[in-house]
Amino acid sequence: MAQLLHRWQQLWLLALDRQYRLETALQRLRELEEFAHFDFGVWRKRYMQWISQMKSRVLDVFRGIDRDQDGRISQREFIEGVLASKFPTNVLEMNAVATIFDMNGDGFIDYYEFVSALHPNRDPLRRSADADQIQDEVNRQVAQCNCAKRFQVEQISANRYRFGESQQLRMVRILRSTLMVRVGGGWIALDEFLVKNDPCRVKGRTNLKINEKYLSPDAFGTAARCAGNQSAASSKVLSPSRSNSSLSLYSSASAPSSPLARKSVLRRTRSGDRCPRSRGSGLPDGAELQFSAAEESLAAALPEPPEGSPPERCSPCR
Ligand SMILES: [Zn+2]
Known part of the structure; x- marks a missing residue:
């Protein structure tokens, strides 16, 4: 009887685990599907709208992420910062976005890169x-x-x-x-x-x-x-x-x-x-x-x- 109970418990745990993994995979599939249609222009517009809805400025957002206030943030800081905010996005999108923001590809996003990515029509060099x-x-x-x-x-x-x-x-x-x-x-x-x-x-x-x-x-x-x-x-x-x-x-x-x-x-x-x-x-x-x-x-x-x-x-x- 005790043996039966033990086996039932194991089965139950296995099922739970299976369910969790299925759900995670499904979630990832949904994200991938969404990401297949990822358009940075759309993301940028959504993000700018979100910033203005928060009654915030681009500089404030940047400063919020730039904890040590040295004028630049690592790609990782940027991704985590945006994910931690209430802005609806996901890791896949953020990985892509971070690469776009980091224009010179040095792994860091400075304030000018940040502004230029959000305002593509401004000439970053001139600014x-x-x-x-x-x-x-x-x-x-x-x-x-x-x-x-x-x-x-x-x-x-x-x-x-x-x-x-x-x-x-x-x-x-x-x-x-x-x-x-x-x-x-x-x-x-x-x-x-x-x-x-x-x-x-x-x-x-x-x-x-x-x-x-x-x-x-x-x-x-x-x-x-x-x-x-x-x-x-x-x-x-x-x-x-x-x-x-x-x-x-x-x-x-x-x-x-x-x-x-x-x-x-x-x-x-x-x-x-x-x-x-x-x-x-x-x-x-x-x-x-x-x-x-x-x-x-x-x-x-x-x-x-x-x-x-x-x-x-x-x-x-x-
Ligand atoms: Zn003086």
């Missing part, structure tokens, strides 16, 4: 060239700091940076081969931004003001005009000046010699300390924070002129 150019220029200009404690800059993404002690994310872009920083409602050249925010350059500006006093006969006139007149400030936003010196014609601590450069400095100085009424709340960039919404949308609507067109000048410097 990364722009980002590299931005990064080089930011590093070059920030490196001119000679504070005891070097002015900090942190790249957050291709065109977002954190400057100095501020936690604020700032957008940067290249406009007419000049690196511009988004401040308040407008854009200012990075070197102007640094003159206002990097402590060692803020001191340098004091010297410039002294120079200005002696070099420029109408310094007081323009300053007075500026105090009650926002249009000077807004035209500065609409027409980024040459003063920004993406080519760094002069460091902010040295006196400019050409008339054009001097005017640029005047304009720059005027938008800072010389406009007490246009300062907002004592923030270093308070002046820009005041721009009205109308001016902002105007600035946004203004098309970028083609490369090589002569720089516009605002009315005070004519």
